Amino acid sequence: MSTQPSRDDLDPFFVFDYQPLDLPETESDAATDQRPTTYWDVQRGDRGPQPLPDWVVTDAGAVDTELGILKTGKEADVFLLERAATDGTGHSSLMAAKRYRGQEHRSFHRAAAYTEGRGTKKSRDTRALARGSSYGRQVAAGQWAYAEWEALCRYWSAGLPVPYPVQLDGTEILMEFIGDHDGVAAPRLAQTRPETELLAGYYEQLVRAIHLLVSHGAAHGDLSPYNVLVHGPDVVVIDLPQVVDIVGNPRGLDFLRRDCVNVCTWFAARGLDVDGDALFGEVTRGTI
Ligand SMILES: Nc1ncnc2c1ncn2[C@@H]1O[C@H](COP(=O)(O)OP(=O)(O)O)[C@@H](O)[C@H]1O
Numbered sequence: 001m002s003t004q005p006s007r008d009d010l011d012p013f014f015v016f017d018y019q020p021l022d023l024p025e026t027e028s029d030a031a032t033d034q035r036p037t038t039y040w041d042v043q044r045g046d047r048g049p050q051p052l053p054d055w056v057v058t059d060a061g062a063v064d065t066e067l068g069i070l071k072t073g074k075e076a077d078v079f080l081l082e083r084a085a086t087d088g089t090g091h092s093s094l095m096a097a098k099r100y101r102g103q104e105h106r107s108f109h110r111a112a113a114y115t116e117g118r119g120t121k122k123s124r125d126t127r128a129l130a131r132g133s134s135y136g137r138q139v140a141a142g143q144w145a146y147a148e149w150e151a152l153c154r155y156w157s158a159g160l161p162v163p164y165p166v167q168l169d170g171t172e173i174l175m176e177f178i179g180d181h182d183g184v185a186a187p188r189l190a191q192t193r194p195e196t197e198l199l200a201g202y203y204e205q206l207v208r209a210i211h212l213l214v215s216h217g218a219a220h221g222d223l224s225p226y227n228v229l230v231h232g233p234d235v236v237v238i239d240l241p242q243v244v245d246i247v248g249n250p251r252g253l254d255f256l257r258r259d260c261v262n263v264c265t266w267f268a269a270r271g272l273d274v275d276g277d278a279l280f281g282e283v284t285r286g287t288i
């Protein structure tokens with residue numbers, strides 16, 4: 001005879017109602033790369049700025065599903081992720097997961113010129129970075145992710161057209177996916193052949209973006225038609241880990257000039273009457 005108490009015998013204090021999560025149950029489901037949402041696992045400062053866009057899924061029982069890879073790169077890979085609530089609201093949204101690699105060396109070379117003057121608080125980390133150990137590479141990947149996270153948060157709040165940063169978790173940034181609802185990513189500007197009217201609009205938006213950064217004492221540092229996504233009539237600037245301090249960094253203005261030249265060269269080749277050095281002069285007028 002069973003001695004198991006029925007639920008009615010238990011003190012209500014010990015009884016709780018729960019809704020089973022819609023987590024994968026079979027082996028093949030598990031293979032589709034699902035995980036419980038990490039939104040509430042990260043520190044408060046590692047969740048995106050207010051006001052929270054309404055598409056951000058904050059349900060603590062949400063499930064993240066990796067839908068595929070958007071792009072592999074030298075320093076980071078970008079994946080397409082869907083975060084879906086399980087609270088019955090049917091709320092779900094797509095995000096781009098940018099994951100910095102700890103195993104690559106290039107970031108060290110890239111680091112030197114961009115990060116002059118940026119300090120590392122922990123001396124163990126400083127030594128590991130200098131040695132280039134695998135722990136050091138992990139630290140570097142985390143620092144690049146953090147630098148990009150910080151830039152996304154700061155400049156999204158300032159009104160720069162960048163993807164909304166949802167959360168930072170170590171070497172992974174989750175951000176707004178720029179593309180359509182089916183998961184087709186917006187093309188890079190470099191892949192597009194816009195008609196004159198759109199072309200002028202894109203250029204104007206980029207000039208405004210450069211101006212805005214300069215007004216914050218910064219330059220993108222790697223601005224090019226490859227780091228600009230085209231979303232209908234709008235541009236979205238991406239890839240900001242190396243944002244440069246144009247005042248504190250002795251080469252800051254060189255980076256700014258290069259950004260201006262990269263942008264103008266592309267637009268000039270498509271028929272716009274623009275010039276990188278002229279733009280550089282225009283955006284720095286009054287600041288240097
Ligand atoms: N938020 C995003 N939405 C859609 N596609 C993105 C997003 N972020 C990155 N991508 C895609 O991934 C590519 C690489 O991202 P990027 O940040 O430029 O990293 P990398 O350092 O590898 O150049 C981009 O060119 C773009 O195609």
Ligand SMILES: [Mg+2]
Nearest residue numbers: 226227238239
């Ligand atoms: Mg890039």
